[in-house]
Amino acid sequence: MLQENKHWSSGKWQVTAGRADEFIERWRDFLAWTGKENQGFLGARLIRDLKDPNSFVSFAAWQDLDSMRAWQGSPGFKERFDAAYALCEDMQSSGYELVVEI
Template sequence: MTVYTLGIWLVKPGREHDFVRAWEDLARRTKEAFPGGHALLMRDRDVPNRFISTGPWESVEQIEQWRGSSLFSEGLAGIRDTLEHFEPHTLEQVAVQE
């Protein structure tokens, strides 16, 4: 079973560039600590301060390990001042059409 993290980020207007830089730093450090995955950050074209991040993980346990790590808490602390709201989710794949 493939599992994914999904983040819905509502960024304070005018802080979008700062958010993207901080998110990229967290994603880079995460990839160094948890090799093999990748992360994707997308911006809502209709709501330019809303971003969606996602990426696959080996297991729910790996996601829990990451979210419980100082890497995650410190990375999120570096992002928080740019945010109005953040929703983290864990998803499992149920179907794919290629």
């Protein structure tokens, strides 16, 4: 997927109708900040559901679990996350680790 990594953070975002473009910009700003301010961040992707243009899934790749956790607890995380989240009807997030690679 994104470089050589074994840890990901991910979110499923259900954006309020009519707010998708604004959401994309806020998500981009959030992850641009992430890349500048957080060691261990390897890259991110935001993908859109072809059947529901207000539904998105995000993936961020991390060098290690400690880097991902430090990002979530860092100054500025909540403010930037909340800016994107404010445009959503629902959002679910989690962290993942590689179990099998083929």
